[in-house]
Amino acid sequence: MSTPRITIIGSALSGNKGAAAMLESAVQTLTERLGDVEFTLLSMYPEEDRAQNPYPHLEVLAADPRTLGVTINVLALAHRLLPPLRPLLRRHPAIRALAGSDVLLDQGGITFTDGREKFLLYNVASILPALDLRVPVFKCAQAVGPFRNPINRVVSKVFLPRAHTLVTRGRITHEHAEGLGLTNLVAGADYAFSLAMDGTEEQALREAGVDLGFFEDGDVVGVCPSVVLQKKVDARNDDYEGQMVAFIERLRRHGKKVLLVPHSVRTGTGKTHNNDLPLCTRIQERLQPGEDLLFVDRELGSQQLRHLIGRCDLFVASRFHAMVSSLAMAVPTLVIGWSHKYREVLEMFELEEWAFGHDQLDPGYLWTRFEQLDERRDEVQAKLDAHLPEVRERSLQQADLIATLVRERSAARR
Missing domain, CATH: 3.40.50.2000 (Glycogen Phosphorylase B;)
Incomplete structure (x- = not known):
């Protein structure tokens, strides 16, 4: 059986230590559940993240806004529309990693929310390549909404239903998401609550x-x-x-x-x-x-x-x-x-x-x-x-859900 591959976006090892806690929680909990896993981080700060990467099974690839928004998204769309070119397109490391992944974990802490419309394009660009490559998008516990702004509401109604799972990070987010008509929801808690200490x-x-x-x-x-x-x-x-x-x-x-x-x-x-x-x-x-x-x-x-x-x-x-x-x-x-x-x-x-x-x-x-x-x-x-x-248990629940999805994808390939 091939080794599971999981690609992650929206978090980091350097800079924001909340993002690092989410990323490291995913690596810890999914390795515990799945054994050997190959992780790929699509990173906004690839050099800094590589310098701080302690995990031999975590690959860090560049996904700064320009690389993600233009290069990765265009190549992923071409991969979808032009099947004969797929072997060539997979020479790009991010496309190769995504196309071979069982799931994309979107760990953006707050996405698709009113008042942050300047980040809306990034929110879409983070998940669209996976959607084009037919890779399930699992949005780890995060805040979304409200959706009163017409632009945010329209874009959210187009893209959020296409995620395999959206884990809401609390009651208010869950109510916003239900109000938008979403049914792919799981009530959870921030992934960083799962972060384990190692005694060092x-x-x-x-x-x-x-x-x-x-x-x-x-x-x-x-x-x-x-x-x-x-x-x-x-x-x-x-x-x-x-x-x-x-x-x-x-x-x-x-x-x-x-x-x-x-x-x-x-x-x-x-x-x-x-x-x-x-x-x-x-x-x-x-x-x-x-x-x-x-x-x-x-x-x-x-x-x-x-x-x-x-x-x-x-x-x-x-x-x-x-x-x-x-x-x-x-x-x-x-x-x-x-x-x-x-x-x-x-x-x-x-x-x-x-x-x-x-x-x-x-x-x-x-x-x-x-x-x-x-x-x-x-x-x-x-x-x-x-x-x-109880909160830690709600946080760990998403690791169980991701592991189940990865196993189902692996079984379907056999």
Whole structure:
């Protein structure tokens, strides 16, 4: 029997560590279920991802926006329309990988949603080559909708029904998708909740120069800013960076130690796409130095980052997957978000009250909500402990579904 092949798009190893957690969760869980599997990652940052790739059975191929949108999509369409040319077209590594795959996993975190129409073409381009090559598209747990914008609604009604499976990441997404008339739905949880730790994280953090003694005494509050949120706050002529500086200093005046940690980092560049490090560096530079402040100024692996977040007593997140990591480590968390994707995950823990939108962010409101979280941390902790096993099980369910699909495809070829 031939070795199963799975192609993945929409995630990465470098940059956004939420994307890395989703990708690594897929590799871990599907290898456990299927044994030997050949994975291919269609990567927006192929050089960075190759440099960080620890998996000998994961091939990284270039799929930056131009390569994906033009080259891969055109060749996939030609493969569909011109059968005599298929041997020639399969010389392109991405076409060869896709055409030989049992399934394409689309791990885009939020797709086909109002307000993000500039990403709509990428959302389509990510799955269209697989559709042209007759490869099932499995959209891993993600947020979609709402679909009130006419352009988004029309495009979504054309392409989302063509996916084999769409795993919704929470109640709100599921209701949006049902409202569009979709029937290929599975209610799930973010794939990153399945990420397994291997026990080497603490040693790796020490080797990276992270002072783990920082967590040995005193209340530690993790703070994870986001350049995405900064752009939204600053667009209304407010000062997100200044608010984060003021909040951290207020925490310290009240006897809290602060871990300042970016959850999305691209080293060697000042570009801010998928990169919170420049923002966090500016925040750190405006803070008073002291032993009650620990700043992570480098890119860490997704497991190392999760272990670090798990050392905190409380956490304040703006990056979505920083929130997932803190919830997965059962750390009481306050969330400043920008879409329904935050609230619907917190709903699974009966903790949706601990999310608020960027439009509500001001120094007084942020501090009030944090004080409330601090006062009610035992209540929040109890809900995390009670619901986390169920959420992890919902996350793992998609691995079972993917493995079943791959086995069915393999059996059909025999």
